[in-house]
Amino acid sequence: MTFGTAAEVSAPALRLQGVGRRFGALQALHDVSMEVAAGERRAILGPNGAGKTTLFNVVAGDFLPTSGSVELFGTNVTSLTPYARTRLGVCRTYQTSQLFMGLTVAQSLFLAIRGVQKGRFDPRRPKADDPARIRSTEIAETVGLASVLQAPVGSLSHGQQRQLEVGMALAGNPRLLMLDEPAAGLSRSERVVLTELLLRLPRDITVILVEHDMDVALAVADRVTVMAEGTPIVEGNPSEIQANRTVQDIYLGHAVGVHHG
Numbered sequence: 001m002t003f004g005t006a007a008e009v010s011a012p013a014l015r016l017q018g019v020g021r022r023f024g025a026l027q028a029l030h031d032v033s034m035e036v037a038a039g040e041r042r043a044i045l046g047p048n049g050a051g052k053t054t055l056f057n058v059v060a061g062d063f064l065p066t067s068g069s070v071e072l073f074g075t076n077v078t079s080l081t082p083y084a085r086t087r088l089g090v091c092r093t094y095q096t097s098q099l100f101m102g103l104t105v106a107q108s109l110f111l112a113i114r115g116v117q118k119g120r121f122d123p124r125r126p127k128a129d130d131p132a133r134i135r136s137t138e139i140a141e142t143v144g145l146a147s148v149l150q151a152p153v154g155s156l157s158h159g160q161q162r163q164l165e166v167g168m169a170l171a172g173n174p175r176l177l178m179l180d181e182p183a184a185g186l187s188r189s190e191r192v193v194l195t196e197l198l199l200r201l202p203r204d205i206t207v208i209l210v211e212h213d214m215d216v217a218l219a220v221a222d223r224v225t226v227m228a229e230g231t232p233i234v235e236g237n238p239s240e241i242q243a244n245r246t247v248q249d250i251y252l253g254h255a256v257g258v259h260h261g
């Protein structure tokens with residue numbers, strides 16, 4: 001990893017200015033301006049269809065915005081490819097699973113690490129002292145999967161699969177980690193495990209968490225942005241968000257904790 005200039009180091013992890021994204025006639029995002037400080041844990045809440053995943057896609061570069069600008073760590077990335085943004089330290093998970101059920105946990109992590117280092121698949125069996133193998137063991141510990149390293153992904157519980165997805169995102173050595181509804185579909189006890197895992201992540205990693213589950217979001221976040229109809233409507237710390245009338249009306253009125261697509 002390379003270190004930026006003084007200006008880049010003090011820059012926010014993410015700065016969006018007037019970001020919009022349109023799909024045909026549908027304005028999925030409009031006039032989104034927000035800053036996430038380096039090292040911050042930010043939760044993004046909002047009803048289904050509010051534009052949360054589209055926001056991630058615009059930040060990661062999977063979709064380009066149709067208006068506005070995206071800056072990562074002081075660099076304007078608005079028209080950069082997803083790969084170029086990965087190299088700046090952006091790693092994300094997806095709302096739907098991207099795992100290969102036939103691989104083991106160790107193989108999945110190893111490939112995620114190698115994929116980042118070499119940009120291609122290397123099928124050879126890793127030696128015991130291979131740095132990527134050592135790193136995959138470390139990540140397995142971070143995400144609570146050290147005891148199931150040799151288990152096939154398909155045999156893991158849903159909660160463990162979600163933990164592995166976080167681990168695979170960590171394999172890219174993120175400076176900015178974006179997690180899209182990591183607690184979706186988890187049981188109460190699985191959510192507790194996931195929350196503890198997120199709280200244990202190194203503080204130098206900036207985390208943006210889209211989460212439907214209020215308990216997970218408010219436990220992990222330093223600040224919360226609530227979105228509705230494609231734009232941020234309220235921002236504050238967790239207790240401000242809980243006390244906010246607008247939030248209670250537009251968000252808490254909906255079925256909180258129930259997973260919507």
Ligand SMILES: Nc1ncnc2c1ncn2[C@@H]1O[C@H](COP(=O)(O)OP(=O)(O)O)[C@@H](O)[C@H]1O
Binds near residue numbers: 046055
């Ligand atoms: N690739 C796409 N093509 C067309 N419409 C999309 C696409 N992705 C998202 N949308 C629409 O944009 C709006 C916001 O969706 P999304 O960002 O997935 O919301 P959230 O993640 O908050 O539930 C929705 O109306 C959705 O149908």
Ligand SMILES: [Mg+2]
Binds near residue numbers: 052053054095261
């Ligand atoms: Mg979504």
